[in-house]
Amino acid sequence: MPVEQWLEWTRGPLFRFALAVMVLGLIRLVVLNGINLISLVRHSYDKKMPVGVVARDTLRWLFPFTRVPASQRFFTLVSVAFHLCIIIVPIFLAGHILLWQRGLGLSWPAMHQTLADYMTLFAIATGLLLFGKRVSTHLTRSLSRVQDYLLPLIIVTTFASGYLAVHPAVNPAGYDATMLVHALSGDLVLILIPFSKLSHMLLLPISHLVSELGWHLVPEAGTRVARALGKEGEPV
Amino acid sequence: MTLRVVKTIFWFLAGLGLTVILARILYGPGSVTYLTDILPWGLWKGGGVVALVALGGAGFTVAMFVFIFQWDRYQPLVRGAVLFGLLCYVSVAVGLTFDIGIWWRIVFPLWHWQFHSVLFEVAWCIMLYLVVLLVEFSHTVAERYEMERTLRILKRSTLVLVIAGISLSTLHQSSLGTLFLATPFRLHPLWHTDLLPVLFFVSAMGIGCLTISLVTLFVHRLYNAEPPMNAISGLARISAYLLAAYVVIRLTEILASGEGLLLVQNDWDTLNFWIEISLSALIPIAFLFRKAYRCSKTAVFWIALTATIGMALNRVNVAGLATTNLTQSFYFPAWTEWAVTLGILAAGGLVFFFAVEHFGLFQGLTKEHVVERYEPGQLDHTDWAALYFGGQRFGEVHLYSLVFVVGLALSLGLLPDDAIYGVSPETTVTFGARTVVAHKIPARGDEAGTQFLVGNGGEDGIHAAAEVHVLMVDGNRDGDYVLFDHDNHAATLAGEDDPDASCVLCHHMSKPFDEATQCYECHSDMYLTVDLFDHDLHARELGGNQGCAECHQDPSAPKIRENSTECVDCHEGMRQEGSRVQVTDPTMQYFAPGYMHVMHALCETCHEERQPTLPVPNENFARCTNCHQGLPSLRSDIWKSARMSIATYTTRSDSGGGGQQ
Numbered sequence: 001m002p003v004e005q006w007l008e009w010t011r012g013p014l015f016r017f018a019l020a021v022m023v024l025g026l027i028r029l030v031v032l033n034g035i036n037l038i039s040l041v042r043h044s045y046d047k048k049m050p051v052g053v054v055a056r057d058t059l060r061w062l063f064p065f066t067r068v069p070a071s072q073r074f075f076t077l078v079s080v081a082f083h084l085c086i087i088i089v090p091i092f093l094a095g096h097i098l099l100w101q102r103g104l105g106l107s108w109p110a111m112h113q114t115l116a117d118y119m120t121l122f123a124i125a126t127g128l129l130l131f132g133k134r135v136s137t138h139l140t141r142s143l144s145r146v147q148d149y150l151l152p153l154i155i156v157t158t159f160a161s162g163y164l165a166v167h168p169a170v171n172p173a174g175y176d177a178t179m180l181v182h183a184l185s186g187d188l189v190l191i192l193i194p195f196s197k198l199s200h201m202l203l204l205p206i207s208h209l210v211s212e213l214g215w216h217l218v219p220e221a222g223t224r225v226a227r228a229l230g231k232e233g234e235p236v
Numbered sequence: 237m238t239l240r241v242v243k244t245i246f247w248f249l250a251g252l253g254l255t256v257i258l259a260r261i262l263y264g265p266g267s268v269t270y271l272t273d274i275l276p277w278g279l280w281k282g283g284g285v286v287a288l289v290a291l292g293g294a295g296f297t298v299a300m301f302v303f304i305f306q307w308d309r310y311q312p313l314v315r316g317a318v319l320f321g322l323l324c325y326v327s328v329a330v331g332l333t334f335d336i337g338i339w340w341r342i343v344f345p346l347w348h349w350q351f352h353s354v355l356f357e358v359a360w361c362i363m364l365y366l367v368v369l370l371v372e373f374s375h376t377v378a379e380r381y382e383m384e385r386t387l388r389i390l391k392r393s394t395l396v397l398v399i400a401g402i403s404l405s406t407l408h409q410s411s412l413g414t415l416f417l418a419t420p421f422r423l424h425p426l427w428h429t430d431l432l433p434v435l436f437f438v439s440a441m442g443i444g445c446l447t448i449s450l451v452t453l454f455v456h457r458l459y460n461a462e463p464p465m466n467a468i469s470g471l472a473r474i475s476a477y478l479l480a481a482y483v484v485i486r487l488t489e490i491l492a493s494g495e496g497l498l499l500v501q502n503d504w505d506t507l508n509f510w511i512e513i514s515l516s517a518l519i520p521i522a523f524l525f526r527k528a529y530r531c532s533k534t535a536v537f538w539i540a541l542t543a544t545i546g547m548a549l550n551r552v553n554v555a556g557l558a559t560t561n562l563t564q565s566f567y568f569p570a571w572t573e574w575a576v577t578l579g580i581l582a583a584g585g586l587v588f589f590f591a592v593e594h595f596g597l598f599q600g601l602t603k604e605h606v607v608e609r610y611e612p613g614q615l616d617h618t619d620w621a622a623l624y625f626g627g628q629r630f631g632e633v634h635l636y637s638l639v640f641v642v643g644l645a646l647s648l649g650l651l652p653d654d655a656i657y658g659v660s661p662e663t664t665v666t667f668g669a670r671t672v673v674a675h676k677i678p679a680r681g682d683e684a685g686t687q688f689l690v691g692n693g694g695e696d697g698i699h700a701a702a703e704v705h706v707l708m709v710d711g712n713r714d715g716d717y718v719l720f721d722h723d724n725h726a727a728t729l730a731g732e733d734d735p736d737a738s739c740v741l742c743h744h745m746s747k748p749f750d751e752a753t754q755c756y757e758c759h760s761d762m763y764l765t766v767d768l769f770d771h772d773l774h775a776r777e778l779g780g781n782q783g784c785a786e787c788h789q790d791p792s793a794p795k796i797r798e799n800s801t802e803c804v805d806c807h808e809g810m811r812q813e814g815s816r817v818q819v820t821d822p823t824m825q826y827f828a829p830g831y832m833h834v835m836h837a838l839c840e841t842c843h844e845e846r847q848p849t850l851p852v853p854n855e856n857f858a859r860c861t862n863c864h865q866g867l868p869s870l871r872s873d874i875w876k877s878a879r880m881s882i883a884t885y886t887t888r889s890d891s892g893g894g895g896q897q
Contacts (some may be wrong), residue, residue: 004772016656017649024641032637035630072379096795103657113792168781175781 003176010183011099018190019029020179025194026202058208075133078126085123086155089184113166120163127156131219147196154192158185239458240632243589245634246582251643251878256572257334259648259655264337267655268572272565279569282555284331284577287548288324289362289412290436293444295321295369296398296405298471301896303398310471310539312464315376316455316597317448321348322369323584325362348593354415361408368401375730378594384642410437412555426498426509429489432554435482439516442478443547446520450540453533455592457604460881464598474537479517479543486513489526505561512553515546574600575647591720664762666831668754669707671883674719675705688719690880711831712762715870720865728791742838744815748807759831769803769828816842 060066068076090096100108131152134140150174161182164171173179179212192198200207260268271278296364301307309349335340345359351857364452371390378386412756413436421430449468456463490496498506520543529535549557560567568579591597593606616622625635654660674688688706704724710717743752760766776785785791793799803826817838819825828834843858856862868874 012653013649013651016651017645020645020648021641023646028637028641035633087405098794098796110794117792142766166795168784171781176785202529 007180015186017189022193023140027192029199052212056207078129082126084121089119120159123159124156127152154185244639246585248577248639248643249582250648252575254645255647256575259651260334263658267659274563275565275567277556278567279573279577280331280335282552285328286555287551288328289442290440290551291447292321292324293440294448296401297441297444298401299398310467312599313467316452318372319515319591320448320451322373325366327580327584350724354411357411358408361404365404368397372397375594409440414438416554422562424505424558425495427554427558431489439482442475442482445475446540446543449536453537459601461601461605472524472530472536476521480521483517512549515542516550664712666711666756666760666762667713667860669709669754669885671885672708673703674706676702740812740814741816744812744817758828759834762832763830765827765829768828
C-alpha cells in the first residue's frame with residue numbers, strides 16, 4: 001500500500017478506534033473507580049463523608065503550586081507548561097479542527113497558528129527537559145517505571161513530527177512520511193491513555209477522593225483482613 | 237473451555253455488535269450490510285429472525301409437555317426452556333427492529349392493521365407470545381424475591397398462559413412458513429412447497445427439544461454440574477420422532493409434486509439441500525433412535541449442535557440463501573451482519589448466565605456450582621495480570637468491561653466509511669470520444685434536422701448520402717452513444733477571420749500545453765463532481781518540501797485551498813477567454829461536475845439560443861431527439877451482422893498536431 005493510503009488509514013479507521021478506546025476506556029475507569037468508591041464507603045467505619053473538605057482538598061491539589069519544595073520550583077513550572085501545551089495545542093490547532101469539520105461537521109474557534117507553533121516547540125522542549133530530569137538522578141530513576149520513560153518520548157515524537165509536517169521548509173523527510181509518524185504516534189497516545197498513567201487526566205480527582213475517604217476505614221481493619229486470610233502475625 | 241473464557245467472548249461480541257447497531261441507526265441497513273434490492277433478506281432476517289423463532293420453539297414445546305401432558309419427567313427443564321424461549325424472542329424483536337428500513341416503525345403493527353398481510357399476523361403473534369413468555373418467566377423471578385401474592389396469582393393463571401403460548405406459537409411458527417408461500421418465483425422448488433407452514437411448525441417443535449438440551453448440557457458443563465439426563469434423553473427421543481415426521485413430510489411432498497429429479501442434480505442448490513437435511517434431520521435421527529447415544533452427554537451435545545446448525549441453515553435457506561439461484565444474485569453476509577447477529581445472541585447468552593446464577597434456573601445447578609470457593613493464596617506483586625484481573629467478582633468486572641470496550645472500539649474502527657459518513661455513490665469513470673464514419677442525411681424542409689446513419693447495412697440511397705467522420709460520444713462506454721459532427725460545429729461556429737476561434741466556446745479550460753483539452757479529462761465521472769487538483773503531482777513537480785511555499789505562502793495559515801495560491805496565477809492560459817462556459821460560483825472553480833450533466837447543459841443552452849436564427853426552421857433543434865437519434869446501441873445484436881469502424885480519437889496535442897483520424 002502506498003504511503004497516502006496508510007495515512008488515510010491512520011486518520012480514518014485507526015483514529016476512530018483510538019478515540020473510541022480513549023473515551024470508552026476512560027468511562028470504564030471512572031465507572032470501575034466509582035464502584036470501588038461505593039464499596040469503600042459501604043465498608044467504612046464512619047459513613048459520614050466530609051464532602052466539603054474532600055471537594056476543597058481535591059481542588060487545592062489540582063492546582064499545581066500547592067506544597068512545592070523550594071528545590072523543585074523550576075521543574076514544577078516546566079511540568080505545568082508541558083501539561084498546558086500538550087492539552088491546548090491538539091484541541092485548538094486549526095488543522096485539527098478542519099479535520100473534525102470535514103469528517104463530522106464539528107467546528108470550534110481555532111488558536112492562532114504562530115501561537116500554536118511556539119506552544120508546540122515549548123511542549124517539545126519541556127517534554128525533553130522532564131525526560132532528562134527523570135534520567136538524570138538516581139532518585140528519580142529508582143522511582144520510574146518503563147512507561148514513565150516511554151510516554152514523554154512518544155508525546156514529544158507526536159509534537160515534533162506535527163511541527164515538521166506544518167513547516168516543510170525545515171523538514172528533512174517527506175511530508176507523507178512525517179505525517180504518518182505524526183498520526184501513528186498520536187493514535188498511540190490516545191490508545192495508551194486509559195491503560196497507562198496518562199489516565200490521570202480524568203482519574204486524578206478520583207484518586208484524591210479515595211485517599212481522603214481511605215482515612216475512614218474501620219479501626220484495626222488491617223488486622224482483621226490478616227485474621228480473615230489466616231496470616232495473622234506474619235509481616236506484610 | 238471455562239466459563240470465564242465463554243463470558244469474555246460473549247462480552248466482546250456484544251460490544252462488536254452494539255457499535256454496528258448504533259451505526260446502522262445513523263445511515264440505515266444499506267450502509268453496513270451487503271444486502272441489495274434484489275436480495276433484501278440475508279443473515280439478519282434469515283438467521284436472527286426466522287431461524288431464532290424456530291430455535292425458540294423450545295419454550296412452548298417443553299411447557300406443553302409439563303403443564304398440559306403432565307409429563308413430570310421434563311420438570312427440571314421447563315424454567316430453562318421458558319427463559320431460553322424468552323431470550324430467543326427478545327433477540328428476534330431486537331434483530332428485527334434494526335433490520336427494517338425505518339427502525340422505529342417496528343411498533344406500527346400495533347395501530348396500522350393490515351388484515352391481508354401474513355407479517356401482520358406474525359408480528360401480533362410474536363408480540364403476544366413475548367408477553368406470555370415474560371409472564372411465565374416472572375414466576376421464577378417472583379419466587380426468587382419471595383413475592384407471595386404475585387406468585388399465587390401466577391400459579392393460578394399458569395394453565396391459561398401455557399395454552400395461550402401454545403396457540404400463539406402454533407399460529408406464528410406456521411405462518412412464518414406461510415410467509416414464504418408468497419415467493420414461488422424466488423425460492424428454489426426444493427424448498428418452496430405448499431406445506432411450508434406444516435414443515436415450519438413440526439421442525440420447530442423437533443428442533444426446540446434439541447436446542448434446550450444443547451443449552452442445558454452446555455451450561456451444566458460450564459458450571460461443572462450434573463445435567464438432568466433423564467429429561468434430556470426423553471426430549472431427544474421425542475425430537476427424533478418429530479424430525480422423522482418432518483423428513484417424511486418433506487421428501488414425500490417433493491416426490492409427490494414431481495420434483496424428485498432435483499434431488500439428484502449436480503448443482504449447488506441440491507448440494508445445499510442435502511447438507512441441510514443431513515445436518516438438521518437425517519444424522520440426528522440416525523443417532524437419537526439408539527438409547528446409548530440418547531443417554532450420553534457428549535453424544536447428545538454434538539448431535540443437538542449439528543441439528544441446531546442444520547435447522548438454522550434451513551431457515552436461512554428459505555429466507556434468502558435458496559433464492560440466490562433464481563434471482564441470479566450473490567450474497568455473503570458482511571462482517572457487520574455477523575457482528576450484529578452474534579452480538580445479539582451473545583448478549584442473550586450473558587442474560588441466560590445471569591439467570592442461571594441468580595434465579596435457580598436448573599435444580600441440579602446450585603449456589604455451590606456458581607460461587608467458587610475463595611482461596612486467597614500467596615500474592616505475587618510482579619504478576620500484574622493476576623493483580624488486575626484475578627480474584628472473583630471484581631477481577632471479572634475488570635476483564636469483561638475491558639473486552640466490551642475493546643469490542644466497541646474495534647467495531648468502530650473497522651466500520652466501512654459508508655457507515656460513518658453515509659452511503660457514497662459509486663463512481664463511473666468516463667472515457668474519451670471515438671470517431672466513426674457516418675452517412676449524413678441533411679435536413680429536408682420542415683422535417684427534423686440532420687440525421688446520421690451508421691453501419692454498412694440499411695436502406696437504398698443511404699450510400700448516396702455524404703460520408704463524414706463524426707465523434708461517437710459515449711462517456712461511460714455503456715454502448716449508448718450520441719453522434720457529434722465536430723467538424724461541422726467548428727466550421728459553423730468559426731469566426732470569419734480565425735477558423736480556430738470557435739474552439740474556446742466549448743473547450744473552456746485547458747490543461748498545461750494543451751489547446752483544446754477533451755471533456756472527459758476533467759469531467760472524469762459520468763455523474764459525480766470531481767476535484768481537478770492533484771496535490772501529489774504538484775508536490776512532486778515543485779521539488780518536495782521546498783516547493784510547498786509556492787502555493788502555501790502564508791506560514792501562519794492552515795494549508796487549505798482557500799489560503800493557497802490560485803491555479804491561474806501559475807497556469808495563465810488555463811481558462812480560455814470568451815468561452816460559453818462561465819464558472820460563476822468561486823468555490824466551484826476547480827471542480828468538474830458530472831460528464832452527463834455538463835454535456836446536456838452545454839449543448840442545450842447553445843441550441844436553445846441558436847434555434848430562432850436557424851436558416852431552416854427545425855422545432856426539434858433544442859430537444860433530446862436532436863442528438864439522441866435512437867441509433868442502435870453497441871450492445872445490440874444488429875452489430876453481429878453489420879459493421880461499423882470505430883477509431884480512437886486523437887487530439888492535436890496527443891499526436892503532435894495530427895488532427896483527428
